[in-house]
Amino acid sequence: MEFLSYLISGLSLGSVYAIIALGYTMVYGIAKMLNFAHGDVIMVGGYISYIAVSYMGLPGWVSVIAAMVVCTVLGVLIEGLAYKPLRAATSLAVLITAIGVSYFLQNSALLIWGANFKTYPSVISGTLNLFDNRLSIPYVSMLTVVVCIVIMVGLTLFTSKTKMGKAMRACSEDKGAAQLMGINVNRTISVTFAIGSALAAIAGVLLCSSFPILKPTTGSMPGIKAFTAAVFGGIGSIPGAFLGGLLLGVIESFAKAYISTQLANTVVFAVLIIVLLVRPAGLLGKYVPEKV
Numbered sequence: 001m002e003f004l005s006y007l008i009s010g011l012s013l014g015s016v017y018a019i020i021a022l023g024y025t026m027v028y029g030i031a032k033m034l035n036f037a038h039g040d041v042i043m044v045g046g047y048i049s050y051i052a053v054s055y056m057g058l059p060g061w062v063s064v065i066a067a068m069v070v071c072t073v074l075g076v077l078i079e080g081l082a083y084k085p086l087r088a089a090t091s092l093a094v095l096i097t098a099i100g101v102s103y104f105l106q107n108s109a110l111l112i113w114g115a116n117f118k119t120y121p122s123v124i125s126g127t128l129n130l131f132d133n134r135l136s137i138p139y140v141s142m143l144t145v146v147v148c149i150v151i152m153v154g155l156t157l158f159t160s161k162t163k164m165g166k167a168m169r170a171c172s173e174d175k176g177a178a179q180l181m182g183i184n185v186n187r188t189i190s191v192t193f194a195i196g197s198a199l200a201a202i203a204g205v206l207l208c209s210s211f212p213i214l215k216p217t218t219g220s221m222p223g224i225k226a227f228t229a230a231v232f233g234g235i236g237s238i239p240g241a242f243l244g245g246l247l248l249g250v251i252e253s254f255a256k257a258y259i260s261t262q263l264a265n266t267v268v269f270a271v272l273i274i275v276l277l278v279r280p281a282g283l284l285g286k287y288v289p290e291k292v
Contacts, residue, residue: 001134006257007250012141012210014249015148019203020226021233021241022155023196029172029236030192033091036098037078039223040105041197045071045204046120046214047113053121060123060205067201075197076190083193084186102220109216120212123205140209147206151199152242159238164191172236225252228272234285243283 020042027035045067052063082101086094124140159165167188170178179185200219207222208214225248233244248268255267275283 001131002257004135006253008137008141010250010253011246012138012144012249013253014229014246015144016203016207016210016222016245017226017229017248018148018242018245019151019199019206020222021230021245022151022238023199023203024227024230025233025235025238025241026155026168026192027196028230030168031083031189033083033094034098034227035078035083035193035196036095036223036227037101037105038196038200039219039221039226040102040109041071041074041078041200042204042207042219042223043109043214043216044074044105045201046208046218047109047118048201049123049205049208050118050120050214053123054118063123064202064205067205068198071197071201071204072194075193075200078197079190079193084189106216106220113216115216117213117215120208120214122209122212124209138210140206144206144210147202148242148245151202152238155195155238164188168192225268228269231282232272232275234282237282237284240282240284247283 048067049063229244233240255264
């Protein structure tokens with residue numbers, strides 16, 4: 001039963017990583033940039049949900065919507081103010097800007113909400129007991145996995161069936177050619193950031209529901225691990241981000257249980273290095289030769 005308990009815990013944690021990684025992989029796939037401020041948008045979503053529940057007395061599902069709205073607006077503002085002027089800049093300039101935006105959000109949260117951690121209220125409580133109470137599955141873990149699957153399927157259908165999704169795929173292949181075909185590249189990238197930021201808000205609420213400690217650096221490590229998951233699965237691939245997130249969560253859970261809590265992160269990143277040595281494009285990624 002312990003094995004199943006660790007597996008369920010890993011799938012729940014991995015589902016959070018997968019939701020965050022989906023935001024990473026969409027932005028990279030369309031805009032070809034790494035938005036390292038994505039983890040801090042998760043933190044903002046957690047704080048918005050916390051305020052909605054603790055101070056405004058709103059139901060949990062309403063707090064999720066509020067967090068999604070605020071993070072969506074924040075994501076579009078970040079893209080328009082920080083990244084849009086750097087469309088033609090080098091990748092290094094964009095990367096430095098992303099790190100700067102990340103620190104800006106963290107320090108803004110520090111000034112607004114203070115350095116002391118907040119205890120996130122339990123909006124999803126209760127457990128499902130199986131096998132004569134020998135296996136307990138928290139409802140929040142079950143909900144997290146279901147939400148992750150729904151989001152992955154929804155994004156896959158969105159990118160393959162809708163007009164905006166097809167525009168995103170065209171921009172991912174060749175922005176210049178997409179613009180010549182009448183696609184508004186700037187609007188497409190803004191929509192991509194909006195979707196990624198909304199996903200970050202959902203991930204923030206689910207993360208804080210499972211680990212109810214909220215502080216200005218809450219999103220930093222989950223953001224880095226989710227980026228690792230996106231690379232692990234094949235960055236730019238929606239199924240790859242999903243698979244990478246789940247595998248990363250399971251590996252971390254088993255590493256904490258059977259190896260060492262202190263060495264869990266070491267094991268996770270060691271597995272990433274080994275996978276990339278064997279498959280540099282990730283598990284489901286495709287190698288695309290650079291055009292010269």
